[in-house]
Amino acid sequence: xxxxxxxxxxxxxxxxxxxxxxxxxxxxxxxxxxxxxxxxxxxxxxxxxxxxxxxxxxxxxxxxxxxxxxxxxxxxxxxxxxxxxxxxxxxxxxxxxxxxxxxxxxxxxxxxxxxxxxxxxxxxxxxxxxxxxxxxxxxxxxxxxxxxxxxxxxxxxxxxxxxxxxxxxxxxxxxxxxxxxxxxxxxxxxxxxxxxxxxxxxxxxxxxxxxxxxxxxxxxxxxxxxxxxxxxxxxxxxxxxxxxxxxxxxxxxxxxxxxxxxxxxxxxxxxxxxxxxxxxxxxxxxxxxxxxxxxxxxxxxxxxxxxxxxxxxxxxxxxxxxxxxxxxxxxxxxxxxxxxxxxxxxxxxxxxxxxxxxxxxxxxxxxxxxxxxxxxxxxxxxxxxxxxxxxxxxxxxxxxxxxxxxxxxxxxxxxxxxxxxxxxxxxxxxxxxxxxxxxxxxxxxxxxxxxxxxxxxxxxxxxxxxxxxxxxxxxxxxxxxxxxxxxxxxxxxxxxxxxxxxxxxxxxxxxxxxxxxxxxxxxxxxxxxxxxxxxxxxxxxxxxxxxxxxxxxxxxxxxxxxxxxxxxxxxxxxxxxxxxxxxxxxxxxxxxxxxxxxxxxxxxxxxxxxxxxxxxxxxxxxxxxxxxxxxxxxxxxxxxxxxxxxxxxxxxxxxxxxxxxxxxxxxxxxxxxxxxxxxxxxxxxxxxxxxxxxxxxxxxxxxxxxxxxxxxxxxxxxxxxxxxxxxxxxxxxxxxxxxxxxxxxxxxxxxxxxxxxxxxxxxx
Ligand code: MN
Numbered sequence: 001x002x003x004x005x006x007x008x009x010x011x012x013x014x015x016x017x018x019x020x021x022x023x024x025x026x027x028x029x030x031x032x033x034x035x036x037x038x039x040x041x042x043x044x045x046x047x048x049x050x051x052x053x054x055x056x057x058x059x060x061x062x063x064x065x066x067x068x069x070x071x072x073x074x075x076x077x078x079x080x081x082x083x084x085x086x087x088x089x090x091x092x093x094x095x096x097x098x099x100x101x102x103x104x105x106x107x108x109x110x111x112x113x114x115x116x117x118x119x120x121x122x123x124x125x126x127x128x129x130x131x132x133x134x135x136x137x138x139x140x141x142x143x144x145x146x147x148x149x150x151x152x153x154x155x156x157x158x159x160x161x162x163x164x165x166x167x168x169x170x171x172x173x174x175x176x177x178x179x180x181x182x183x184x185x186x187x188x189x190x191x192x193x194x195x196x197x198x199x200x201x202x203x204x205x206x207x208x209x210x211x212x213x214x215x216x217x218x219x220x221x222x223x224x225x226x227x228x229x230x231x232x233x234x235x236x237x238x239x240x241x242x243x244x245x246x247x248x249x250x251x252x253x254x255x256x257x258x259x260x261x262x263x264x265x266x267x268x269x270x271x272x273x274x275x276x277x278x279x280x281x282x283x284x285x286x287x288x289x290x291x292x293x294x295x296x297x298x299x300x301x302x303x304x305x306x307x308x309x310x311x312x313x314x315x316x317x318x319x320x321x322x323x324x325x326x327x328x329x330x331x332x333x334x335x336x337x338x339x340x341x342x343x344x345x346x347x348x349x350x351x352x353x354x355x356x357x358x359x360x361x362x363x364x365x366x367x368x369x370x371x372x373x374x375x376x377x378x379x380x381x382x383x384x385x386x387x388x389x390x391x392x393x394x395x396x397x398x399x400x401x402x403x404x405x406x407x408x409x410x411x412x413x414x415x416x417x418x419x420x421x422x423x424x425x426x427x428x429x430x431x432x433x434x435x436x437x438x439x440x441x442x443x444x445x446x447x448x449x450x451x452x453x454x455x456x457x458x459x460x461x462x463x464x465x466x467x468x469x470x471x472x473x474x475x476x477x478x479x480x481x482x483x484x485x486x487x488x489x490x491x492x493x494x495x496x497x498x499x500x501x502x503x504x505x506x507x508x509x510x511x512x513x514x515x516x517x518x519x520x521x522x523x524x525x526x527x528x529x530x531x532x533x534x535x536x537x538x539x540x541x542x543x544x545x546x547x548x549x550x551x552x553x554x555x556x557x558x559x560x561x562x563x564x565x566x567x568x569x570x571x572x573x574x575x576x577x578x579x580x581x582x583x584x585x586x587x588x589x590x591x592x593x594x595x596x597x598x599x600x601x602x603x604x605x606x607x608x609x610x611x612x613x614x615x616x617x618x619x620x621x622x623x624x625x626x627x628x629x630x631x632x633x634x635x636x637x638x639x640x641x642x643x644x645x646x647x648x649x650x651x652x653x654x655x656x657x658x659x660x661x662x663x664x665x666x667x668x669x670x671x672x673x674x675x676x677x678x679x680x681x682x683x684x685x686x687x688x689x690x691x692x693x694x695x696x697x698x699x700x701x702x703x704x705x706x707x708x709x710x711x712x713x714x715x716x717x718x719x720x721x722x723x724x725x726x727x728x729x730x731x732x733x734x735x736x737x738x739x740x741x742x743x744x745x746x747x748x749x750x751x752x753x754x755x756x757x758x759x760x761x762x763x764x
Contacts, residue, residue, distance in 0.1 A: 026073040042083040049094040057165040081147045084112035090115045115148035160201040175205035198259040214256040248282040278335040300326035419470045439474045440495035449476040468525030522561030538567040594751040631655040633764025635688030639740025644673035686736035690762040693731040696755040
């Protein structure tokens with residue numbers, strides 16, 4: 001016969017501290033092989049550690065860990081768990097240290113006490129943590145071993161049972177936390193009995209009047225209908241036994257909290273509740289469950305919509321049972337739960353019930369696994385409770401029962417980290433997450449303006465990997481925008497998407513700024529006034545929704561400024577620009593190489609240079625986002641007079657103004673940008689140029705040419721040759737030089753070489 005865990009005992013009213021021998025006896029009652037000496041040592045150690053400490057009630061503090069241990073003996077837990085319960089408050093509240101506990105009680109108990117101490121510290125950090133679901137996950141992640149959670153729940157249960165000694169505001173907070181976090185956690189772990197007691201204790205403290213009213217009404221109802229319960233139980237038992245089914249039928253009254261939540265949920269009055277009474281039918285086998293169901297349904301009419309088969313489809317927390325409601329004797333609605341003994345243990349004691357199978361031997365454990373948990377339908381299911389199922393499978397397959405507790409290590413949320421905002425909001429993130437991910441999880445605006453982070457009060461890099469329980473404070477700066485490089489450094493999709501969006505928006509803003517400047521000049525050239533209002537009127541003609549769209553399109557080169565002028569002033573006839581735009585000669589662009597080794601254009605407006613021409617385009621911030629390239633066939637070097645050509649979606653290409661290629665842009669004056677070399681930058685970068693040589697065909701020509709270029713510190717990027725005639729060869733050299741002077745010196749030297757017939761710069 002399966003040993004059934006006894007119900008968790010209600011506290012006796014007379015408080016008397018449990019004696020040393022009583023604790024040992026309680027354990028020995030269900031585990032004759034218990035380590036008596038170990039239990040005694042723990043008792044003495046904790047008693048001495050807590051010394052004369054008192055609880056709020058005036059009781060010796062030591063009574064508390066003993067009561068917690070007693071609750072766990074009711075759940076028939078192993079020695080290590082009981083000892084950990086006795087020791088659970090020593091490290092945090094007394095002089096005791098974890099090292100000492102490890103030394104005296106071994107690594108297993110040491111690890112359990114360590115887990116409990118961590119949870120206790122977490123309590124202090126997270127007083128305001130409002131999101132129960134995440135906090136429960138945090139508990140699970142930090143606990144590391146399911147036994148730590150069992151002790152924690154027993155600890156909370158005892159604190160709730162003695163809550164009346166606390167100050168009222170504290171009482172309310174603890175009760176609310178119990179309702180939000182610990183009761184659901186007990187539920188998730190399948191410990192319904194514990195959950196219900198926690199809920200009722202919390203409810204009593206949060207809504208004392210409502211609690212009193214419901215309790216009184218329940219008492220009245222019970223007194224009135226006691227005969228009904230007995231009658232129904234008796235009729236049921238007889239009908240089942242007549243069909244050869246042994247069943248244990250018990251009537252059960254709902255708890256005040258569950259009645260109240262049903263009243264709240266369904267907005268009904270107490271009187272309208274039909275299922276205050278429930279009956280539990282415990283039978284021997286799964287087949288008997290369905291046989292009993294058949295008997296019930298053929299004896300009384302069933303209430304439609306109330307039938308649920310959780311044996312065929314277990315709940316997430318491994319709960320299995322058949323539920324149905326019938327119109328029973330005396331036209332009473334009767335709610336029934338039909339299940340086997342093993343299912344009932346799991347329903348009441350959840351994970352703690354699984355621990356019992358430690359004593360049962362492998363065969364019954366296998367059976368329990370088969371009927372209690374591992375259902376074929378669930379094999380493919382992914383869910384938070386798979387680990388529980390795995391645990392039971394391991395138990396069933398393992399060689400020794402000890403392996404069960406070995407495998408209760410929580411793997412549940414090991415791939416997540418849980419952190420707090422300074423205000424106590426809990427943020428769940430994937431493992432490996434950084435403060436940047438955290439910032440975006442709090443709010444996109446916080447992420448976009450993040451410039452620094454403090455972790456647990458200390459400055460930390462934004463790329464620091466976060467750990468469980470970290471309190472993260474993000475420093476922000478208005479107007480900051482996230483560097484595009486962050487995108488590859490974050491782990492959350494939300495952060496990645498937000499960074500991409502912000503980067504795109506910043507680029508768009510820059511193009512719009514550029515477009516705005518281009519338009520200003522285009523209108524000026526056309527001797528027309530420009531205003532955004534006028535432009536707004538022309539939006540339909542331009543097929544754009546906003547003026548911002550027009551600016552960005554012009555900036556990107558997708559729309560030409562002349563078209564915009566004509567859209568605003570339809571009667572305007574523009575004269576095309578001459579082929580070599582004078583205005584371009586003394587532009588104000590400045591080329592610099594940025595940290596990521598790409599060339600960028602800056603404009604002296606940003607530096608505020610006094611000699612800037614007024615028609616230059618001073619664009620701040622353009623640096624980061626307009627890539628600069630050089631004339632593809634011939635390049636450009638400092639000293640050349642240059643012009644920039646804006647290419648849609650590409651950026652700016654810099655041409656020497658003598659480039660033949662510029663003719664292609666004659667009819668698109670809006671694409672021309674005034675740029676010029678920054679003399680300070682000269683000599684710090686190499687720039688591309690192309691030379692065309694004609695040389696006599698003789699051995700060693702290449703070597704001589706290469707030597708000249710090398711002597712002058714030029715870089716040859718590419719050489720190609722083509723034999724033109726038998727005597728002469730055409731050679732094209734792509735090289736990079738510091739500036740025009742440098743290039744001119746190389747050309748002069750090459751021209752001086754005997755085999756070289758001619759040297760010309762190429763401006764394609
Ligand atoms: Mn405690």
